[in-house]
Amino acid sequence: MRFSRFSCRSTTMLAICVSTALTRPVWAAAPVASPAGSVPVHIAAQSLEQALEQLGQQTGRNVIFTPDPRLRAITVKPLNATLPPEDAVARLLAGTGFTAESLPGGSMAIHGGKPQPVKTLRKKAALRSAAGEDIVTTGHHTRSVMSLDGQEIQALMPGQNPMQALDFLPGVTFTNVDPWGNNEQNSSIYVHGFNQNQLGYTLDGVPLGAGAYGNYNGLSPQRAAISEDIASTSLSSGAGALGTASTSNLGGTIAFTTSNPKKKAGATVRQTFGEYSTFRTFARVDTGTFGNNNAAYFAFARQDARPWNLGPGNSQGGYQVNGKFTHKGEKTDVTAYFDWQNKAEPNTQGLTAPTSLYARGAFYPDLNAAMANYPAMTSTKAAPGTPNNMYYFSAARRTDYLSYINVSHRFNDHLSWDNNLYFHYDDGAGIVATSVRTVAILTELGPYLDPGATRYIKNGQFTYSLHGVDPVVWQKTGGTGFVVRTTEYRDYRGGLTSTLHYKVGHHNIEVGGWYERNNNVQARRWYPLTATNTLTPYDMPRDPLFTQWANAFYTNTFVTHLQDTWKVTQRLTLMGGFKSEMVYTNGTLPVAALPQSLASAVAGAKTIVDTSTNTVAGGTVPSFRAFLPAFGALWRFTDHEQLFANIQENMDSFAATGYGSTSPWAVTSQADFEAFKKHGKPETSWTYEVGLRTSRALSFGPLTGVGGQLEYYHVNFFNRLGEISPPGQGISGVGSTVANLGSVTTNGMDLAFTLHFGAHFSVYNALSYVDSVYGNDFMDGATLYRTKGRKVPAIPAWSDKFVLSYHYGNFRTQFSGTYMGERPATITNSVYTPSRLMLGFSAGYHFDMIPHVRGLDLQLNISNLNNVRTWSSITPGDASTYTGYPTAPRMVFGTVGVEF
Numbered sequence: 001m002r003f004s005r006f007s008c009r010s011t012t013m014l015a016i017c018v019s020t021a022l023t024r025p026v027w028a029a030a031p032v033a034s035p036a037g038s039v040p041v042h043i044a045a046q047s048l049e050q051a052l053e054q055l056g057q058q059t060g061r062n063v064i065f066t067p068d069p070r071l072r073a074i075t076v077k078p079l080n081a082t083l084p085p086e087d088a089v090a091r092l093l094a095g096t097g098f099t100a101e102s103l104p105g106g107s108m109a110i111h112g113g114k115p116q117p118v119k120t121l122r123k124k125a126a127l128r129s130a131a132g133e134d135i136v137t138t139g140h141h142t143r144s145v146m147s148l149d150g151q152e153i154q155a156l157m158p159g160q161n162p163m164q165a166l167d168f169l170p171g172v173t174f175t176n177v178d179p180w181g182n183n184e185q186n187s188s189i190y191v192h193g194f195n196q197n198q199l200g201y202t203l204d205g206v207p208l209g210a211g212a213y214g215n216y217n218g219l220s221p222q223r224a225a226i227s228e229d230i231a232s233t234s235l236s237s238g239a240g241a242l243g244t245a246s247t248s249n250l251g252g253t254i255a256f257t258t259s260n261p262k263k264k265a266g267a268t269v270r271q272t273f274g275e276y277s278t279f280r281t282f283a284r285v286d287t288g289t290f291g292n293n294n295a296a297y298f299a300f301a302r303q304d305a306r307p308w309n310l311g312p313g314n315s316q317g318g319y320q321v322n323g324k325f326t327h328k329g330e331k332t333d334v335t336a337y338f339d340w341q342n343k344a345e346p347n348t349q350g351l352t353a354p355t356s357l358y359a360r361g362a363f364y365p366d367l368n369a370a371m372a373n374y375p376a377m378t379s380t381k382a383a384p385g386t387p388n389n390m391y392y393f394s395a396a397r398r399t400d401y402l403s404y405i406n407v408s409h410r411f412n413d414h415l416s417w418d419n420n421l422y423f424h425y426d427d428g429a430g431i432v433a434t435s436v437r438t439v440a441i442l443t444e445l446g447p448y449l450d451p452g453a454t455r456y457i458k459n460g461q462f463t464y465s466l467h468g469v470d471p472v473v474w475q476k477t478g479g480t481g482f483v484v485r486t487t488e489y490r491d492y493r494g495g496l497t498s499t500l501h502y503k504v505g506h507h508n509i510e511v512g513g514w515y516e517r518n519n520n521v522q523a524r525r526w527y528p529l530t531a532t533n534t535l536t537p538y539d540m541p542r543d544p545l546f547t548q549w550a551n552a553f554y555t556n557t558f559v560t561h562l563q564d565t566w567k568v569t570q571r572l573t574l575m576g577g578f579k580s581e582m583v584y585t586n587g588t589l590p591v592a593a594l595p596q597s598l599a600s601a602v603a604g605a606k607t608i609v610d611t612s613t614n615t616v617a618g619g620t621v622p623s624f625r626a627f628l629p630a631f632g633a634l635w636r637f638t639d640h641e642q643l644f645a646n647i648q649e650n651m652d653s654f655a656a657t658g659y660g661s662t663s664p665w666a667v668t669s670q671a672d673f674e675a676f677k678k679h680g681k682p683e684t685s686w687t688y689e690v691g692l693r694t695s696r697a698l699s700f701g702p703l704t705g706v707g708g709q710l711e712y713y714h715v716n717f718f719n720r721l722g723e724i725s726p727p728g729q730g731i732s733g734v735g736s737t738v739a740n741l742g743s744v745t746t747n748g749m750d751l752a753f754t755l756h757f758g759a760h761f762s763v764y765n766a767l768s769y770v771d772s773v774y775g776n777d778f779m780d781g782a783t784l785y786r787t788k789g790r791k792v793p794a795i796p797a798w799s800d801k802f803v804l805s806y807h808y809g810n811f812r813t814q815f816s817g818t819y820m821g822e823r824p825a826t827i828t829n830s831v832y833t834p835s836r837l838m839l840g841f842s843a844g845y846h847f848d849m850i851p852h853v854r855g856l857d858l859q860l861n862i863s864n865l866n867n868v869r870t871w872s873s874i875t876p877g878d879a880s881t882y883t884g885y886p887t888a889p890r891m892v893f894g895t896v897g898v899e900f
Contacts, residue, residue, distance in 0.1 A: 043078065164176065166235055173799055179888045199254060201254050225322060247557060300320070308891070353871065520555070589616065687715050785827060821835045
């Protein structure tokens with residue numbers, strides 16, 4: 001009998017192991033959810049015997065089997081994915097006649113099953129090999145889980161934001177003005193009708209927050225890990241697992257998993273070149289296994305490129321460092337991780353659409369041109385052949401430190417305990433150099449820089465003087481006609497997730513908790529821009545003219561969950577459980593905005609009206625639900641097909657943000673805050689999903705394999721929050737408030753499948769339909785918006801994605817495309833964006849016979865191959881217009897990778 005990773009150390013132990021393997025009931029080689037979670041598995045094409053040995057080494061599980069010529073005769077296809085160990089062994093054994101038995105403590109015993117001739121097994125193995133490896137893998141859970149591994153992410157676009165790769169999954173639409181998907185200011189993702197702020201995000205189980213551009217409780221995934229160090233990206237598109245560390249996952253969970261250190265020491269260097277001065281460097285050093293089952297790696301990345309719609313002197317990118325250490329003990333496993341990144345991304349300003357104008361850029365670094373041409377070149381009335389609305393500069397700067405230490409301990413064969421302690425610090429700012437020649441900007445600057453200039457106030461706003469801008473404001477802002485405004489963020493958060501796994505009989509019981517403390521500060525500051533101190537979008541300005549407002553939030557999050565996964569029979573698994581969420585946020589206002597400084601125009605006013613748009617003193621508002629249930633079932637009605645169903649309720653806690661957001665602290669009077677505190681409810685959703693999965697080898701002409709998933713889902717979304725003016729205000733227009741705008745109902749279907757034609761060619765396709773509609777009309781001031789029955793904007797009803805893949809030997813190539821149908825661009829559906837089809841291409845070759853080098857890779861990528869010119873992300877409007885962001889043009893990139 002052979003044991004991978006561990007061996008029986010005495011005759012007595014050997015007898016016990018043999019007895020256990022022979023007497024325990026055997027379950028079919030169909031996977032079940034693993035309480036230990038998913039792990040990266042990288043197994044090359046080799047004999048089944050060698051593959052099982054490697055599986056044990058990579059997963060830390062005892063894989064027990066008796067030497068058998070049939071195990072050596074069967075050749076398995078490559079397996080590169082992040083998935084539970086039970087799922088991995090099921091893939092290796094599928095169609096071989098062998099079965100696996102789950103033993104107490106996580107061990108897995110391999111049994112011979114029905115004897116078959118070696119010749120027959122070889123034939124079946126060849127058929128499985130011809131079926132190939134799916135581009136998108138489906139998890140074997142009671143809910144929909146689909147994954148992309150890191151190799152596929154890098155094949156689609158080296159160094160890209162792993163969120164962008166999710167656009168190839170059904171039910172997902174991701175848009176960005178950047179070919180790598182890194183620009184956070186206009187990044188947009190929708191999953192089954194929910195936007196990026198209503199999803200949950202984790203990295204190796206560590207919460208990444210709510211995905212907001214203005215950081216308040218986390219960071220984006222591309223800042224949490226270097227793209228090349230991502231082993232897999234998984235989407236639970238209906239509802240995340242109960243143990244997911246998130247309080248915003250109304251529409252599902254996106255889980256990122258970083259790769260583990262390699263067992264063998266070595267180094268990897270990749271260099272990407274491309275259009276618009278692209279220069280991306282990635283380097284990683286692996287120590288290999290050392291000491292007592294220790295291993296580590298250190299990785300570095302630098303990206304620099306000129307934004308495609310800006311001139312020379314502009315750049316985007318920055319630096320990033322990752323480090324990871326693992327220790328595999330006999331009872332205890334330890335993982336430590338560190339990430340540091342510093343980046344600056346110039347922002348692309350949106351256009352007021354519909355319009356035939358496509359893009360607008362920035363004058364930076366030519367201040368003289370900006371001064372000479374404003375407002376002429378920036379006029380919205382500019383001729384269609386000229387760029388409109390050019391600004392001086394705008395950018396987002398972020399610096400992050402993220403670290404965690406994970407300790408997993410196995411007490412015995414039935415009980416294990418996972419703990420993850422983490423800390424995150426963020427320091428960032430959104431920076432805009434804007435003109436002082438607008439009424440809106442003068443309204444903000446006037447109360448601070450020239451409070452006595454009442455002759456420039458009309459209907460509650462500062463206006464132009466008779467000879468231009470108020471001369472006091474002009475001089476104090478630097479005399480250039482531009483002023484720099486920042487929204488500055490600082491975030492300190494840390495927490496602990498802890499989960500006990502207990503296996504008894506046919507039950508896997510999970511009890512867990514999560515606590516996080518988050519201290520978050522946001523401030524709006526203004527800085528002068530002079531001819532000698534012009535400032536840049538890549539450096540933080542100093543010595544502000546004034547701080548307009550500052551919010552400070554202190555949040556304590558408590559989440560607990562209880563879950564039981566019951567294997568009723570070999571083919572039927574039931575899941576049931578619930579979680580409790582308690583989020584307490586104390587929002588304070590160290591600096592309040594002056595009256596008038598956030599005012600808006602008051603139409604029809606005959607006298608000066610103070611609209612009282614002040615930030616509020618705030619207080620503590622809880623988001624609390626004691627019982628959020630989940631139920632699911634998984635029925636393996638054949639060796640290749642499964643039915644799954646899941647019902648789950650989730651809550652989105654109130655966002656810890658202030659002015660200009662949809663949050664209790666964004667209202668403009670303390671009375672409104674107290675009323676919301678008393679009557680306001682957090683957003684909640686009920687998600688229902690049912691689906692069918694299949695994965696089987698075929699012998700049907702050229703078709704040799706198929707795998708995929710069909711899913712139907714229904715979502716009831718309640719207590720949708722929105723920022724409005726209080727109804728019945730008439731021309732007084734006193735402030736704004738956050739109100740409950742009613743419900744949203746969503747129905748949809750997803751179909752994703754991969755067809756394999758022999759061992760070298762495959763076709764992947766993902767077709768989606770979604771119908772997400774508002775359930776109520778609402779009042780905004782004196783205006784009635786008839787939104788009941790209207791579609792939620794920015795979401796296409798139909799979308800389709802495809803990837804054609806061919807590989808032969810060391811050569812591989814892919815031709816891909818994403819189609820997005822028309823999107824409603826306003827809440828009343830009065831305007832739609834045009835549909836779009838974007839194509840992509842990649843090809844690569846691996847050289848493996850070079851002395852002193854393990855491998856050399858060459859890769860070519862072309863984004864937006866058909867050079868489509870249309871909108872990417874959009875910000876929906878109220879009536880007849882919306883804000884649109886352009887799509888990046890066709891770009892060509894080349895990558896050279898060397899492994900030592």
